Amino acid sequence: MSILVDAGTTFIVQGITGREAVNLTRECLDYGVGASIVGGVTPGRKGRDVHGVPVFDTVAQAVEHHGGPIDGSVVTVPPAFTKDAVFEAIAGGVKLVVIVTERIPRADVAAMVEFAAMHDARIIGPNCLGIIVPDVIKMGGIGGPAKDAAKAYSPGPVGVMSRSGGMTTEISSTLTAAGLGQSTAVSIGGDAIIGSTYAELMALFAADGQTEAIVIYTEPGGRMEAQLAQWVAENGDPLPIVAFMAGRFMDEMPGMSFGHAGTIVEGKEDTASEKIARLAAAGIVVAERIEEIPDLVRSKLAERTAA
Amino acid sequence: MRQDALFIGIEVDDEIARNKEVAVKLAEVCPVDIYAQGEDGGVRIVDANVDECVLCELCLDAAPNGTVRVLKLYEDGAVLSH
């Protein structure tokens, strides 16, 4: 199976008439079995269509047109309007919101995440490329145009989670080239506060029959690697995890942020070296180079089979 | 009329280059503003933007068949076609 989405998932695209959203819509429609994009929302643009997807002024109109609840939404509206768009989606009954937009202030992100929790909904992102189930569905720009996504992603046993959208594809492509496919790959977002952390998605991967191992891409900044280490300790280490840590050079440059907003190191616990130590202490293998990942995954899988 | 940059060349047949309607349409469809309307109302090619061409082919659709040509100079002037 997969986590979060499957062939039957319906979703809308909020901000669908924007330049990048038009491309994203095309890509998702073309990929795998073809995403069920049941509507798009851009206020004031009702009646238009984008690659055959009808455009509405409100989420409520999209839901009414669909004739029932809609599973998800990809939000690609500018930062100043994102909070309202996400509230609208969740109030409209959407349970999975992928926020592509970057540069959203933390107060807004925290409000969206809290509002989602109140309504039993989940947020992926912000500042992410979304979710892909190889050969089945992609929700978001992850992997790019369908033919490019098909080159990088293939179905298989590895769950991938990454704070970098691009590195989700780079790592999956490396796995694919080595004959290791992916169950689901999730670009979780590069901001300091995100809707779903590694640990919060681990339970879903652990419950997924197809997933046998996890690969994560991590960076300096924040505490979510420590949270993952704790989750592993508390939950009996159900899946082997291989991690890759980028941005080791940042340890020499406290107070600076590189790559993503979330990478700013605010305390000793946030540094790359500290995180590597914590992950290793939890039994998570930390790869020095991306190309080592497939072999590390294989040996971890072999260990478990032997045990 | 022909305009070359380092990577991309644009050719517009002379009779089309004077057509105001086509000029407006080309300016409208090109996502990187290679086409503009000249002072005489005809097609004007914006030199600085030619190498920004994203090979989207929208200009080929906006003008009568074959009257606008996009050349890939890095491929010995291969003509972009559908």
Added chain:
Amino acid sequence: MRFYEYESKEIVRRAGIPTSKGGFAKTAQEARARAEEVGGPVVIKSQVLTGGRMKAGGVQFADAPDEAAEHAARILELEINGHMPRGVLVDGRVEVAQEYYAGVVWDGLRKQPVMLFSDMGGIDIEEVAERHPDHVGRGHFSNVLPFSDFQAKQVIASVGVTGRALTRLTPILTRLARLFVQRDMTLAEINPLAQLADGSFVAVDAHMEMENEARGRHAELLADLGVGEEETREAREATPFEIAGEEVDAQDHRGVAGNVTEFDGNLGLVIGAGGGSLTLFDAVRAHGGKPANYCEIGGNPSVAKACGLAKLVLQKPGVEKIAVMMSIVSNTRVDIVARGVIKACVELGYEPADKIAIFRIPGAWEEEGFKILERYGVPYADRTVSLNEAAKRAAEAVPA
């Protein structure tokens, strides 16, 4: 973005929290005037965005305005940790009965702001938390539901504060919590929060940091405080090279080709995207390469922008070659970046094949991109060459 102490105190004051009397001065004369206004003993504090002021001699005490002016003159010339002060803060010395700490920060895992309060103020809160955990109260609060005073009261009472102190501290922490959210702060700290002999409270020192992404919605406050739009307030001030990088990125709205940070090596980097840049920078260094810069390309920049960034890096003194590398791209286009970097070489009078050590960007439009690179004889690699291997080739092409 970090605020100076005098700005932080102004923000606190505007939120209705009493602060010690005093004001900001840019010259010794102004410092004398501030001391006269305060009347009585004052403390003169260097206004720098770094710690360790006390140790460095950036904090001095004076009993009279003339003495205040003398101290100010010295402090204004005193460099602390590589920072020259923006001015001095001349504050009235207060008779402190007890020092408290009040702060609000984000908890990235709970995804909520958290109030911190201690009856052991004046020292680093992390130290208090480590040594005297029972003296630190904590309370998360909602970012959706309205904040209510009892939440602050609970946190303060949890460290054993009661009586009039509790009722007087509650509105202060409440205002700080509201200010934190309303002003998009990432840190709002009053330390010490001093209780005076008469039982009243004043903020003696404050430390505020605002989220960069939110600066736009506080334009009025920032203008009032005199914070210029160009002030990044990063840990290190931007170099001219880095500022030029921002200008390249700002030349049009398509994509990103910037976020430049200067280093002193000989290998120019034109790299992306966010995570790819981090990975590549590590890898170049691991192979002994000496990067001249860090940067990021992403979000499908124009040919002109990629060209501008490559030109900037190529022209940096000491740069021998550039390496153009990214993790697999899905929205940025290989052919567009290839055109940009080759154009940069050609327009600067270089042979692209001589100046580009390696081009490793696989992904969207790679077939077109590779045709261009082949045409100009530029060494390139596809996705079968790892980021690490590409970085190695780059480092080997330009020995340190």
